[in-house]
Amino acid sequence: MYNPRFEKEAFKKEVTNNVKTLFRRTVDEATPQQLFQAVSYAVKEVIIDDWLATQKKYDEDDPKMVYYMSMEFLMGRALGNNLINMTAYTEVKEALDEMGIDLNAIEDEEPDPALGNGGLGRLAACFLDSLATLGYAAYGCGIRYHYGMFKQKIEDGYQVEKPDNWLKDGNPFELRRPEYAKEVRFGGNIRVEYDEEGRTHFVQENYESVLAIPYDYPIVGYNNHVVNTLRIWDAEPIVDFQLDSFDRGDYHKAVEQQNLAKNIVEVLYPNDNHYAGKELRLKQQYFFISASIQAAIVKYKKKHDDITKLCEKVTFQMNDTHPTVAVAELMRILLDEEGLGWNEAWNITTKTCAYTNHTIMAEALEKWPIDLFSRLLPRIYQIIQEIDRRFVEQIRKTYPGDEGKVKRMAILMDGQVKMAHLAIVAGYSVNGVARLHTEILKNQELKDFYQMMPEKFNNKTNGITQRRFLMHGNSLLADWVTDKLGTKDWITDLSLMSGLKRWADDEEALKEFMSIKYKNKERLAEYILEHNGIEVDPRSIFDVQVKRLHEYKRQLLNILHVMYLYNQVKEHPEKSFYPRTFIFGAKASAGYIRAKQIIKLINSVADVVNNDRSINGKLKMVFIEDYRVSNAEWIFAAADVSEQISTASKEASGTGNMKFMLNGAPTIGTMDGANVEIVEEVGIDNAFIFGLSSDEVIHFELNGGYNPMDIYNNDPDIRRVVDQLVDGTYAHGNTELYRDLYNSLLNTKSSSRADMYFILKDFRAYAQAQQEVEEAYRDKDRWAKMALLNTACCGKFSSDRTIQEYVEDIWHLDKITVEV
Ligand code: 26W
Numbered sequence: 001m002y003n004p005r006f007e008k009e010a011f012k013k014e015v016t017n018n019v020k021t022l023f024r025r026t027v028d029e030a031t032p033q034q035l036f037q038a039v040s041y042a043v044k045e046v047i048i049d050d051w052l053a054t055q056k057k058y059d060e061d062d063p064k065m066v067y068y069m070s071m072e073f074l075m076g077r078a079l080g081n082n083l084i085n086m087t088a089y090t091e092v093k094e095a096l097d098e099m100g101i102d103l104n105a106i107e108d109e110e111p112d113p114a115l116g117n118g119g120l121g122r123l124a125a126c127f128l129d130s131l132a133t134l135g136y137a138a139y140g141c142g143i144r145y146h147y148g149m150f151k152q153k154i155e156d157g158y159q160v161e162k163p164d165n166w167l168k169d170g171n172p173f174e175l176r177r178p179e180y181a182k183e184v185r186f187g188g189n190i191r192v193e194y195d196e197e198g199r200t201h202f203v204q205e206n207y208e209s210v211l212a213i214p215y216d217y218p219i220v221g222y223n224n225h226v227v228n229t230l231r232i233w234d235a236e237p238i239v240d241f242q243l244d245s246f247d248r249g250d251y252h253k254a255v256e257q258q259n260l261a262k263n264i265v266e267v268l269y270p271n272d273n274h275y276a277g278k279e280l281r282l283k284q285q286y287f288f289i290s291a292s293i294q295a296a297i298v299k300y301k302k303k304h305d306d307i308t309k310l311c312e313k314v315t316f317q318m319n320d321t322h323p324t325v326a327v328a329e330l331m332r333i334l335l336d337e338e339g340l341g342w343n344e345a346w347n348i349t350t351k352t353c354a355y356t357n358h359t360i361m362a363e364a365l366e367k368w369p370i371d372l373f374s375r376l377l378p379r380i381y382q383i384i385q386e387i388d389r390r391f392v393e394q395i396r397k398t399y400p401g402d403e404g405k406v407k408r409m410a411i412l413m414d415g416q417v418k419m420a421h422l423a424i425v426a427g428y429s430v431n432g433v434a435r436l437h438t439e440i441l442k443n444q445e446l447k448d449f450y451q452m453m454p455e456k457f458n459n460k461t462n463g464i465t466q467r468r469f470l471m472h473g474n475s476l477l478a479d480w481v482t483d484k485l486g487t488k489d490w491i492t493d494l495s496l497m498s499g500l501k502r503w504a505d506d507e508e509a510l511k512e513f514m515s516i517k518y519k520n521k522e523r524l525a526e527y528i529l530e531h532n533g534i535e536v537d538p539r540s541i542f543d544v545q546v547k548r549l550h551e552y553k554r555q556l557l558n559i560l561h562v563m564y565l566y567n568q569v570k571e572h573p574e575k576s577f578y579p580r581t582f583i584f585g586a587k588a589s590a591g592y593i594r595a596k597q598i599i600k601l602i603n604s605v606a607d608v609v610n611n612d613r614s615i616n617g618k619l620k621m622v623f624i625e626d627y628r629v630s631n632a633e634w635i636f637a638a639a640d641v642s643e644q645i646s647t648a649s650k651e652a653s654g655t656g657n658m659k660f661m662l663n664g665a666p667t668i669g670t671m672d673g674a675n676v677e678i679v680e681e682v683g684i685d686n687a688f689i690f691g692l693s694s695d696e697v698i699h700f701e702l703n704g705g706y707n708p709m710d711i712y713n714n715d716p717d718i719r720r721v722v723d724q725l726v727d728g729t730y731a732h733g734n735t736e737l738y739r740d741l742y743n744s745l746l747n748t749k750s751s752s753r754a755d756m757y758f759i760l761k762d763f764r765a766y767a768q769a770q771q772e773v774e775e776a777y778r779d780k781d782r783w784a785k786m787a788l789l790n791t792a793c794c795g796k797f798s799s800d801r802t803i804q805e806y807v808e809d810i811w812h813l814d815k816i817t818v819e820v
Pocket of ligand 1: 118119121274275276364462652653654655
């Protein structure tokens with residue numbers, strides 16, 4: 001497709017000129033990093049035209065907008081994605097080729113922006129892509145962390161965290177907007193004043209403050225000229241450090257404000273699903289929320305003078321409880337700055353805020369100690385007290401005499417502020433992220449709330465963007481899909497993928513499909529050789545588990561099964577065994593000791609297995625260092641088998657599962673999260689499902705767990721692998737290295753319940769399912785068909801579908817079109 005805005009000669013000239021003005025160099029002299037910058041600025045130039053046009057259109061049409069409030073946006077690299085969405089990838093690649101520049105190499109120079117941990121952050125990024133592509137007005141609101149998710153190095157098998165200095169060379173796509181700076185206040189005390197009319201005013205005194213400076217990133221929609229904005233806030237001291245404050249004896253205060261500004265945005269908390277109660281984290285939350293809400297109100301008031309109609313133009317979507325102070329900050333502005341009464345303010349707030357829950361893991365729930373919270377955010381705390389007082393009154397009215405309800409549902413209880421309760425009480429919508437997850441919320445975790453306000457609860461099954469995870473990550477398959485469907489429309493309507501079903505029995509098509517998979521496996525094999533020094537055979541089954549490391553995700557089940565297979569292969573060399581490569585990728589939260597032991601164990605087993613010549617390379621294991629968005633794209637493209645083996649009920653949705661499916665990898669997994677819906681779409685015969693159901697898990701949990709010793713005592717194969725954790729097999733004779741993992745399974749010493757995540761309970765069923773994977777893979781035609789059907793049936797899992805549902809059921813946004 002000819003794209004006049006990326007006319008080759010003009011683009012080449014632009015790049016050459018950028019190299020000259022930015023770096024005083026010629027193209028030949030420029031470093032790859034400099035070329036990346038020069039190319040990015042040339043692309044940005046075109047994006048800005050659309051950005052301006054989009055903002056102008058918003059000004060004219062005044063559509064309702066969603067502010068997607070999130071502590072995390074795991075964007076991944078922008079250059080390639082922007083080129084794809086501007087439909088200019090091929091042209092630019094050719095233009096650069098003619099200049100002797102390799103676009104792929106240039107793309108590799110871009111730091112992978114990792115302002116997020118895992119699923120929740122990447123979901124936010126996919127949502128922004130879909131919002132722009134569907135033509136909805138949206139802002140992403142977040143934090144410009146100076147250091148994103150740490151870089152992971154593996155040293156001697158252990159995870160070592162290195163800082164991710166992603167801004168060190170500057171970021172070509174960002175735009176600093178000091179003219180929209182906002183002040184954010186912390187601490188101090190609240191003084192009550194009365195005016196002539198007897199109205200109360202709350203004045204915050206002796207506070208510390210920082211200046212929030214927005215940086216805007218363009219979010220390019222696919223082929224529609226829509227460019228939305230991700231606005232992330234940086235912090236600066238409110239007044240420059242001045243000597244005269246020293247004279248005034250305020251030296252200390254000046255230094256403190258300086259430090260506050262520096263610390264607040266310094267680093268992303270690398271915790272996934274674990275609440276640690278750190279004061280700095282609460283500061284981060286209030287910092288970006290206060291700035292974002294203030295900015296949203298200013299923007300609204302520019303066009304509208306009736307603040308009570310805010311909900312007609314604005315929705316604040318809270319990505320988990322992390323942004324939930326938004327509720328109280330909005331109340332504060334309405335009460336203290338707009339001068340509304342409580343009922344009026346509450347009425348607006350409860351029509352404007354909505355909440356998404358992403359986890360039922362108890363340890364993830366944010367419950368701030370009241371003393372910390374009230375000290376840091378005194379006015380916000382007052383407001384929450386009043387919200388709580390009124391809510392408790394309402395509980396007592398609805399359930400007279402039932403103080404159990406009050407205890408379970410109050411926002412303030414046992415010295416804590418329960419953020420989820422605040423979000424539910426103030427939100428007009430509460431949604432889970434997959435059907436099963438939403439049912440568990442309604443029937444277990446949030447049962448009391450569901451009974452009292454059922455109308456708020458709804459499900460929005462997650463999705464992923466096919467632009468990044470097929471077009472960019474797997475261009476061979478993307479082109480094949482276009483060819484087979486005879487249209488490119490699947491790029492914005494993934495339901496069209498079902499048209500591929502008619503190729504499921506076509507021998508030629510199946511061959512093509514599998515040969516693309518093979519090429520992607522070769523590409524990954526090269527990456528592995530380069531990064532791990534391990535040779536893997538692309539003809540072996542690529543069995544992949546990539547995701548954050550967490551006990552509930554059960555990487556340990558996977559690894560114990562590899563240990564079991566290894567025992568089998570050694571013991572029965574005569575038995576046929578289809579060669580397999582087990583691929584892992586995972587970051588562990590820096591303070592999560594057991595997760596880090598599991599990484600060490602993966603690497604230890606890999607060492608033994610990969611170096612055992614007696615097994616003829618039948619088994620290989622690879623731990624891919626520094627799993628992140630950019631290498632994920634290649635990994636999904638190359639996977640044969642998708643490991644989704646969480647303890648049923650624990651994984652809210654999963655989104656990696658959808659990326660594998662899109663790329664033609666059948667799932668081996670439990671009936672958990674969105675796996676349930678994946679199986680529904682693709683058919684039970686095209687997946688490998690095993691293990692306890694979520695009802696069974698919940699039942700066991702309500703009855704104090706189960707006794708893994710029965711299994712250990714009666715299943716010699718299981719007993720053997722469990723014992724191998726402490727007999728030195730994988731630890732050069734050290735019997736203590738994995739003692740804690742051993743104990744966690746059998747509870748001989750550990751304090752928590754034995755085998756909390758039902759690893760031994762599900763082991764046999766898992767091994768059986770893996771056996772079925774092997775048999776299915778041996779039958780080439782059957783496997784190819786299964787793989788193709790996974791791609792063909794993935795239509796539901798586009799984030800375009802998810803966003804459309806949010807729009808229809810929760811946000812009620814107006815579609816806009818932009819012409820240039
Ligand atoms: C307070 C610490 C903390 C940090 C992050 C608590 C909880 C989180 C997130 C909710 C963890 C997360 O990323 N959850 C994942 O969200 C995805 C998107 O909805 C789901 O697909 C995953 O199942 C869920 O684990």
